[in-house]
Amino acid sequence: MTHSVFIDGAAGTTGLEIRERLSPREEFELIVLGDDKRKDAKARRGALNEADFAILCLPDEAAREAVALIDNQHTRVIDASTAHRTAPGWVYGFPEVSGHTAVADAHRVSNPGCYSTGFIALVAPLVRAGLLPADWSYTCNAVSGYSGGGNALIERFEADTHIAWRGYALTLGHKHVPEMQQRCGLSAAPLFTPAVIPAHRGMVVEVPLPLAAMTGTGSIEDMREWLANFYGESRIVVMGHEPKDGELLLRSSPQPNDRMELFVFGNLDGSQARLVARLDNLGKGASGAAVQSLNLMAGLPETTGLRL
Template sequence: MTRTIFIDGAVGTTGLEIGERLAGRTEFELIRLDEARRKDPVARREALNDAEFVILCLPDDAARESAAMIDNPRTRVIDASTAHRVSPGWVYGFPEVSGHKAVATAMRVSNPGCYSTGFIALVAPLVRAGLLPADWPYTCNAVSGYSGGGKSLIERFEADQDIAWRGYALALGHKHVPEMQERCGLSVKPLFTPAVIPAHRGMVVEVPLPLSAMKGVGTPQAMREWLANFYGASKIVGMGTPPADGELLIRGSNAGNDRMDLFVFDSADGSQARLVAVLDNLGKGASGAAVQSLNLMAGLDEMAGLRL
């Protein structure tokens, strides 16, 4: 059976990459609006209500507006914006953490943020297992390719080849923090320090752990083993192979994929550790995650169309 999909915001970076992952798939038929009708509220409302599945690839306010336009009980929604990531009634679209069944049966799914995906993948399972405390003031350091900032940031980086590093959210109010705190069950907001580098795509998210100053924590080996067991045989999220040369790299030539590799590095005496997630900000951090949730919601192979 062919299912109809409308991508609201199909010409943006996330929308285009979702479209690429759906190209050639016979399970879905895309409802398309030409340039003249793309911003027409009447045409959009019609498309939003005609589709079995809607994927919102819009700024937050526009995503809320589109979601409110759906006035039937049938259309199921995946929102790739920040708008609904901690909203009641929306299932968080991270099946490995939220539960595959919860995503598969949801009417409304909020796609995780790219940075949040790495942080939550590392911290949430360890807090649930009691290997990390829920009341610790965690720090999260992360770098991303500039494609995650949308068209304006892409244009800025490609026009100014002299930018080597861009630190931002210096007022400590990044929009990913609420979902990072809530989805990990933390009592203290993590201190999040994101940055953008002159690579089109790719992301490294790190959570440093001063283990000797933390009470009731597990050993780095226990953390490693728990994460490996938690993600089990998943072909999307799992433990990465520790680099023999002691380096993790983001390469400018990276073509991207929908996997996420996790690492637990530790000092020789076990007093410190670094939890690290490596992913594609446009893959598991955005479009790949949306397609994974779509597959589950449509009752299809979870990995169909993904780049693994």
């Protein structure tokens, strides 16, 4: 069976990568609007209502408008914007955490944020298991390749080769924080410090844990073992191998990849730990996650067409 897919916002970074993944696949037929029709409300309405699946790669307000243009019960939606990540009635598109069946059966799916994916992958299972407290004030430090900022940031980094580090969200209002708090069941919003580095793609998300100052935590080995068991035989979310040289690297120009690696590091006396996720911000952090959810919603193996 062939499913029709309309990518609304296919000219952006996420949309282009989704289209690249889907174009060679026989299971999907892409509905494509010409450049002169991409922003035409009538043409978009027609495409959105014709499609079996609509994938929204749009700014938040435009994504809300797109959902409002759908006037049938047939079209199922995957929204890659922030607009619906904490909205009632939307299933969070992180099958490993939200449940594969929940995503497969969903009519409306919100694609996770890239930073959120790493934080939630590390923290949510441990909080659920009682190995980390829900009432702790967590800190999340993260760096990302500049492709996550869209075409404008890509142009800026590639034009100015002297940028070595770009810290932002300095007023602590990053749009990923609400989903990080909600999806991990935390009583307080994490203190989130994101930055962009001169790498095209790739991301490292870290959660430092001062275990000696915390109560109600498991041991470092308990956390490592629980995460390994929680993600089990997943080919997408995996436990990374302990680096022999004590270093974890992020290359400046890595190949696209839809896998995410998790690590639990700690000192010898167990008083401090570092939870770390390494992923492709355009893979499991964006386009790869959308394709994974689309596979499940279409009744296909979740890894079909992914770069693993």
